[in-house]
Amino acid sequence: MDASTHTNSQTFIGKEARFGARNYAPVAVVVDHAKDCLVWDVEGREYIDMMSAYSAVSHGHLHPRLVAAAERQLRKVAVTSRAYYGTTLGPFLEKLCQLTGMPRALPMNTGAEAAETAIKCARRWGWKAKGIEDGRQEILVARGNFHGRTSTIISFSSEADYRAGFGPLATGFGHFDFGDMESVKAAAGPNTCAVFVEPIQGEAGVIVPPAGFFKELREWCTANNVLLIIDEVQAGLGRTGKWFAFEHEGIRPDGLVLGKALGGGLLPVSAFLAREDVMEVFSPGSHGSTFGGNALAAAVALEGLKVLEEEGLVARSAQMGEYLIAQLRDVQRASRGLIRDVRGRGLWVGVDVEPSLATARELVERLANAGVLSKETHETVIRFAPPLTITRELIDKAVAALRKVVVQKAAELGLPEHRTDTAQASA
Template structure:
């Protein structure tokens, strides 16, 4: 296939999405045709290293054979019945999830945003029925720069103007604090505060890691004031940061945990809100639910996914290769000079902060894609690297080598640009 035909093939698929789809995304100009483990091939057969893993949804690698086999086995039996009946897969999945998380119960949903909505409902009902706050007066504290999803309730407490623009009226009942700042949390807390909803690392904000000791202080503050600490690990959980859960880095235990993305093994959506009975039991029959939440197919795949994480030691792999990835990217930072302002992250979740005076993150992301590495920018200044937990040293070396090449090319072009002299009258 010649270059002209290849471009036409890619452009035709891009044009079809643009013509018939909503314009709510700005994808990188790559048309994925198939994938396996850490590799992706586009519609023309070009090969890429996946350094994004669908924002952690593909932590097990694309089409992990054990997960595909689990899905195929279940598809021969039953996929969806709704929660009107019991089944043979949900109970075992919930049991395993409880063992892994350390929480007594879990409420399965479909997407991360749905699990966050579940957490909000739980916190509000707990605040009213257990803490005694008047219904309708409950307040949840949220961090500035947060990203918890895109439903109408969740965008109501976003601090990103574009997420709210034109979508009012916005929901009330939320107050903001500065991420990693206990003084800000103390100032925001009132006698109506029932919960703090927080990410252990702010991903969409640029992979921001909190100061050491912050979560320990936050845990103590919540205990002192009878406030629920709800940890949103939709993206951070299940090995992404080099521990099963990011809260383990801080030596604390939240009152509730939100999971999603990787829970579905990269095959289908499933999420969960996890808590002990004293919190979870505010839910009663008909108070909350979802037709597809905890369906037989998703539960079967998620159960196998948890076993794969254990059996293949993918959490340990994330810890080891995460250190290697961060160290490798910091070597590029030194070589690229002022182009890269910072490399930060935990495990296989790294943000590379680009100096906007020299390049946009999107520009470098597109150059990476052209050379065979898939990544994604956030807020125009940060490139995210979050490969499947099955990544190898060799693939990291290849991907970082290409990133180095892209950065140094940018530096050379910038240094070669002639200085324009301005004539003065």
């Protein structure tokens, strides 16, 4: 950032650095306010939001209908706990079940909580429905997975940094290679009760599985009486150009985890949904959350679902996503090998940087200086996941900024203009 912007920004950055735990490494932009796809920092500088809080702000920042729904509910009641019935939870769950095709939903707050709910459900189902000895149930998960950061979830992460020093780790998980059915079959055993998987691996770098994998996985799970539970915390609710990413292969899971965009960018809302016989393993006292399904969250989430539906944001994601990917592949072709791949679906795209030439973090910081907000993952991939309300004009501006950053970096490295690679040739 320019030296003239440091004083005010550094005040806030300094306070977080001084008093906050050092478990994040944010890009040095101090957000003051936002509207739809635009963000302004404390100095008044404007940015295009190409991250939308990891898909939590899919509706755009402070969507007026969602703000109005929150304000209406705040004048009535916000939190009572699930000790009583309310007027907003039932309608929200009804709408959510209609859209997903699932008969029952269990509301929680964060995506990680919903993932934990799915794990508990799968284990109890394995015990009750399959007769697996309690304590021996096994859930298959993909290498490179990311489902949250709770102690149970990091126990089955394949990332050493997520696990180191947090033992003793939970057991009961087997690993397979994402997109590889033979690996799934090899990992399975008599105590396998579920496969828990993302439809696209986000934190791993927006990894899209090979065509047909989920259809084959669905068939295998059905044939072997194994639950297929799909985590669509990031992928769901229109992000990939369909309501849910599993629809790209015409399948239906036995359990579904949702979050992020479910809260409309205003507050944390998540849910675990499942077929009737799976969800009935829960009984009063077996699971719950003080804030899960609170009146305010349910009111906002219901309005958020209506906005996605009535404003055609799912179809818009497909249309704008196709355009974004095409534009980013043009940048790749001009990158002189600095960008080795562009992959994604809908408005969820990973730009894979050649690690021998630059880090994704360096390019993300340069993009921020150019007025575009994004975020790296694993130092090799820049993630682009703008609000579903993004316009072609804003996409053009963001991509133009990336092109300038990439071309400048390639020139600094002295890369020849004719440089290419296999990914570029096939793009």
